[in-house]
Amino acid sequence: MKFASSYEPNQYEADIYAAWESAGVFEPSAPTIPVDNNADGEDDRFEKDAKYYSIVMPPPNANGNLHIGHGLTIALEDSLTRFNRLKGKSTWYIPGADHAGFETWVVYERALEAQGHTRFEFDRDELYARVWDFVAMQRGNMELQLRALGASCSWKDLTFTLDENVIDRVYTTFEKMWNDGLIYRGEKLVNFCPKHQTAFADIEVEHKDEPGTLWEIQYGPLVVSTTRPETLFGDTAVAVNPDDARYKDLIGKTVKLPLTDREIPIITDEHADPAYGTGAVKITPAHDFDDFEVGERHNLERIQVISEDGRMINVPEKYEGLTTTECRKQVLKDLKAQGILKGEKSITHSVAHCYKCGTVLEPMLKEQWFVDVEKLAKTAIEHLENGEIKFHPVNKQKVLINYLKNLKDWNISRQIPWGIAIPMFRKADPEATDEPNWIFDRRTNLKEIEKSGVKYIRDEDTFDTWFSSSHWPIVCTDWSEENPTPYYPLNVMETGADILFAWVARMIMMGLYVTGEVPFKEVYLHGLVLDEHGKKMSKSKGNVINPMDLVAKYGSDAFRLGILRGRSAGMNQAFSENSVISGRNLCNKLWNISRLIQSIVDEDESEASRESGVSLSYTTLNQGEDWICRELNDCLEQIEQDMREYRFAEAVETLYQTIWDKYAGWFLESQKIYRNVPLLKKTLETVLIALHPFAPFVTEAIWQNLSWTTGFIIAEKWPSRLKFDPISAEQFENIRNIVSEVRGTLQALPGTNNTNKYGLLYDNDSLVEDNILLIKTLTKVPEINPLNGAPRGLRIALANHELYLDVPEKVVTEYKDALTEKILSVGRELNALNARMLNPNYVEKAPEHLVKETQDAIKEKESLISRLKAQLSLI
RNA sequence: GGGGAUUUAGCUCAGCUGGCUAGAGCGUACGAUUCACAUUCGUAAGGUCAUAGGUUCAAGCCCUAUAAUCCCCACCA
Numbered sequence: 027m028k029f030a031s032s033y034e035p036n037q038y039e040a041d042i043y044a045a046w047e048s049a050g051v052f053e054p055s056a057p058t059i060p061v062d063n064n065a066d067g068e069d070d071r072f073e074k075d076a077k078y079y080s081i082v083m084p085p086p087n088a089n090g091n092l093h094i095g096h097g098l099t100i101a102l103e104d105s106l107t108r109f110n111r112l113k114g115k116s117t118w119y120i121p122g123a124d125h126a127g128f129e130t131w132v133v134y135e136r137a138l139e140a141q142g143h144t145r146f147e148f149d150r151d152e153l154y155a156r157v158w159d160f161v162a163m164q165r166g167n168m169e170l171q172l173r174a175l176g177a178s179c180s181w182k183d184l185t186f187t188l189d190e191n192v193i194d195r196v197y198t199t200f201e202k203m204w205n206d207g208l209i210y211r212g213e214k215l216v217n218f219c220p221k222h223q224t225a226f227a228d229i230e231v232e233h234k235d236e237p238g239t240l241w242e243i244q245y246g247p248l249v250v251s252t253t254r255p256e257t258l259f260g261d262t263a264v265a266v267n268p269d270d271a272r273y274k275d276l277i278g279k280t281v282k283l284p285l286t287d288r289e290i291p292i293i294t295d296e297h298a299d300p301a302y303g304t305g306a307v308k309i310t311p312a313h314d315f316d317d318f319e320v321g322e323r324h325n326l327e328r329i330q331v332i333s334e335d336g337r338m339i340n341v342p343e344k345y346e347g348l349t350t351t352e353c354r355k356q357v358l359k360d361l362k363a364q365g366i367l368k369g370e371k372s373i374t375h376s377v378a379h380c381y382k383c384g385t386v387l388e389p390m391l392k393e394q395w396f397v398d399v400e401k402l403a404k405t406a407i408e409h410l411e412n413g414e415i416k417f418h419p420v421n422k423q424k425v426l427i428n429y430l431k432n433l434k435d436w437n438i439s440r441q442i443p444w445g446i447a448i449p450m451f452r453k454a455d456p457e458a459t460d461e462p463n464w465i466f467d468r469r470t471n472l473k474e475i476e477k478s479g480v481k482y483i484r485d486e487d488t489f490d491t492w493f494s495s496s497h498w499p500i501v502c503t504d505w506s507e508e509n510p511t512p513y514y515p516l517n518v519m520e521t522g523a524d525i526l527f528a529w530v531a532r533m534i535m536m537g538l539y540v541t542g543e544v545p546f547k548e549v550y551l552h553g554l555v556l557d558e559h560g561k562k563m564s565k566s567k568g569n570v571i572n573p574m575d576l577v578a579k580y581g582s583d584a585f586r587l588g589i590l591r592g593r594s595a596g597m598n599q600a601f602s603e604n605s606v607i608s609g610r611n612l613c614n615k616l617w618n619i620s621r622l623i624q625s626i627v628d629e630d631e632s633e634a635s636r637e638s639g640v641s642l643s644y645t646t647l648n649q650g651e652d653w654i655c656r657e658l659n660d661c662l663e664q665i666e667q668d669m670r671e672y673r674f675a676e677a678v679e680t681l682y683q684t685i686w687d688k689y690a691g692w693f694l695e696s697q698k699i700y701r702n703v704p705l706l707k708k709t710l711e712t713v714l715i716a717l718h719p720f721a722p723f724v725t726e727a728i729w730q731n732l733s734w735t736t737g738f739i740i741a742e743k744w745p746s747r748l749k750f751d752p753i754s755a756e757q758f759e760n761i762r763n764i765v766s767e768v769r770g771t772l773q774a775l776p777g778t779n780n781t782n783k784y785g786l787l788y789d790n791d792s793l794v795e796d797n798i799l800l801i802k803t804l805t806k807v808p809e810i811n812p813l814n815g816a817p818r819g820l821r822i823a824l825a826n827h828e829l830y831l832d833v834p835e836k837v838v839t840e841y842k843d844a845l846t847e848k849i850l851s852v853g854r855e856l857n858a859l860n861a862r863m864l865n866p867n868y869v870e871k872a873p874e875h876l877v878k879e880t881q882d883a884i885k886e887k888e889s890l891i892s893r894l895k896a897q898l899s900l901i
Numbered sequence: 902g903g904g905g906a907u908u909u910a911g912c913u914c915a916g917c918u919g920g921c922u923a924g925a926g927c928g929u930a931c932g933a934u935u936c937a938c939a940u941u942c943g944u945a946a947g948g949u950c951a952u953a954g955g956u957u958c959a960a961g962c963c964c965u966a967u968a969a970u971c972c973c974c975a976c977c978a
Contacts, residue, residue, distance in 0.1 A: 298978080314978080375977050419906090421906075428904065429974075432974080523972095524972095558913080604926085608926070614938065618938035675915080676915075679915075859921090862958085871958050872959075
């Protein structure tokens with residue numbers, strides 16, 4: 027016996043995945059670069075869509091483990107992949123691994139510190155090599171976990187974000203941008219983490235509202251407000267609003283900066299808000315973002331008074347070397363002593379923090395490489411407004427455009443060794459020649475190079491990871507100008523809604539810049555997976571769910587089905603183990619369905635000793651068979667539509683209902699009487715293939731265990747529609763109604779245990795007569811006979827069938843109240859329908875078919891009521 | 902300050918272009934049972950669709966306002 031009585035995922039999953047992988051079924055069937063380059067131009071977009079399907083994996087951190095969000099990502103992407111593969115497209119799901127620059131660096135630096143070392147003991151190249159080894163040791167974990175989730179990705183094409191072709195492509199783009207004047211070196215204020223010693227892009231900064239103090243300090247004739255008194259040594263002006271009458275006479279004069287001998291000018295700037303504090307604000311261009319801009323407008327000097335390690339510099343000796351907090355105390359003390367600290371009050375303001383360590387970020391004046399984003403963003407906006415990319419959920423398109431419209435220049439320099447080196451070299455001796463100060467060169471393995479006799483020194487910074495990952499669709503598909511691939515643009519980009527700005531926006535800008543085309547045709551964004559109470563998962567709350575635990579406990583398919591349930595694009599939604607359990611149950615149900623069918627097939631073959639067990643031709647022989655063909659066709663149609671619209675939860679829901687209720691509950695129950703073996707085989711195949719995208723392992727395990735199937739289900743074709751007789755199929759609905767109504771009436775009868783007790787009587791009803799055995803089995807009534815004579819027993823509440831439960835008079839009498847209630851309730855429905863028909867506007871304006879439906883419903887209710895009333899009058 | 906959402910059964914969510922008596926799963930209650938599956942089968946209860954107006958023959962869905970909850974961006978001397 028190949029089918030055990032329940033499905034045990036652990037016995038099958040690893041072997042099945044290994045078998046798929048070694049059979050090469052994950053790789054695209056058509057070449058990734060068109061062989062025929064001088065084609066006749068017939069390879070248009072339409073044909074591309076019909077033939078090729080490409081999707082890339084947002085690369086998980088090579089150094090980490092998968093979390094629940096990755097689980098969702100894989101469930102979504104792999105369902106799309108498998109569905110499109112079954113649909114016959116050459117499907118390429120490209121896996122990746124992320125060097126995760128800053129994340130990994132933080133982990134590594136911590137390990138280094140634990141060993142009693144610091145980063146300053148090594149140069150960049152040494153550190154890079156050490157982290158490389160560190161990551162290489164961990165990398166296998168993540169890939170094993172992707173396999174456990176069933177990701178049917180083309181492993182030989184796995185792209186690591188530090189692969190040579192990635193670096194090459196990034197350098198090519200950077201060179202192009204440099205030549206196009208889109209890259210500039212600027213001294214700007216950047217958010218700097220004193221702990222990690224690196225700058226961040228705006229998007230990496232976490233703002234938190236915190237209590238703070240606003241101090242008022244006397245600056246000569248006026249009083250300024252500040253939350254950071256220690257920066258006063260860097261002040262180079264005091265600003266007031268040009269419309270502020272209070273300070274009109276002071277404009278253009280100077281004041282003496284407290285605790286120093288320096289005179290600073292009083293200037294006017296819109297930045298000063300007359301309503302805030304005293305209306306006068308000290309300007310520290312080197313340590314505040316707003317002040318920096320004021321400084322630019324007024325050409326003010328930038329005096330750096332805080333060093334990169336968070337200590338005071340360029341200040342009077344007394345304060346030199348203090349930390350910012352120590353310095354603040356001292357400054358306040360000294361101001362107070364001089365009597366020029368005029369006030370202090372508590373406020374709430376937002377403070378920038380390092381998203382990794384929580385340290386308060388210091389705005390720091392630094393020379394960094396910037397991307398001038400204006401043109402890139404403008405082009406992206408044009409293509410977005412053109413509707414070239416379809417978003418799920420749709421509103422994210424607007425959100426993204428809005429973001430791009432306000433985008434500021436992008437700082438791409440990071441002061442960490444773990445990343446792609448920036449390919450720029452600085453002239454060793456700036457005075458030496460007329461050569462430019464900075465040159466582009468790919469030889470970043472060298473610390474210094476020589477070009478036309480001039481020595482250049484390597485910039486020690488690395489790229490922001492988003493700069494390289496913005497090339498992801500390009501590098502994964504191996505696109506190049508000489509060899510454009512039919513897999514670019516991608517059919518879809520699936521990723522988390524939280525990185526819409528950081529990643530999706532940048533991929534679009536970069537894709538357009540490098541290839542001239544948008545990098546993908548559709549974007550599907552998933553939301554956060556919250557815990558069962560709708561709270562965000564976090565280590566500190568202890569509510570983190572590890573997807574691998576669930577896979578081990580319930581199986582990969584159960585996890586995938588469970589996480590897709592009740593989920594829609596872009597929404598943060600709760601997740602609980604219950605949905606995984608019900609996924610596990612579905613797998614087991616399907617397993618047992620297959621077990622039953624296999625046993626019928628075995629029996630049939632030994633009895634009839636047919637020429638061959640394989641038979642693709644089938645004929646429907648009764649209403650139930652026609653009906654299941656119709657329902658399966660509808661199910662296929664529904665899934666196709668849902669997958670086109672990225673409605674995964676609905677597709678899964680449809681499959682649950684079709685498999686559990688329709689296929690097992692009605693069709694298989696009816697097959698216990700009729701047994702159409704070719705049809706059983708055909709319909710089971712259909713069900714298995716339809717579920718395969720969502721539950722790949724159990725469907726393959728069954729496929730391998732069935733006696734008549736061959737090959738892998740993963741490589742099958744999506745089922746074509748089944749043939750059936752629609753009239754016969756519709757008749758089965760009548761049978762279902764009869765069965766349901768009989769069951770319901772039996773339950774409602776007084777007393778318990780009413781099944782198997784009373785027979786059923788029918789009058790002049792060929793549908794019932796032809797299906798006596800079936801109705802008997804499904805309702806569990808002991809016998810079904812013709813009425814033969816005057817009606818007796820209890821009438822079943824159906825308009826079109828004359829059916830009685832053969833119960834004694836006493837039971838009928840006891841049922842009287844229930845019957846009366848039934849008549850009343852049908853009466854209420856009838857009244858509502860009649861009211862609708864009495865409204866002339868309805869009859870006149872509503873579509874004809876609706877009016878007709880209402881009329882038919884009225885007739886049916888009327889007939890039902892009169893029959894029930896007749897019954898009541900007999901009691 | 903700007904933007905984006907959410908609000909439907911005890912819980913988690915569907916409900917598409919307005920159109921049958923607003924659905925599903927879980928949970929709850931009651932019942933069943935050798936013979937594919939207790940990871941099972943059957944039946945039922947449970948909803949003022951956040952609130953108030955409006956449009957329409959018809960509103961959970963469209964419009965206006967309000968409330969609550971959440972997220973993002975910017976600013977906060």
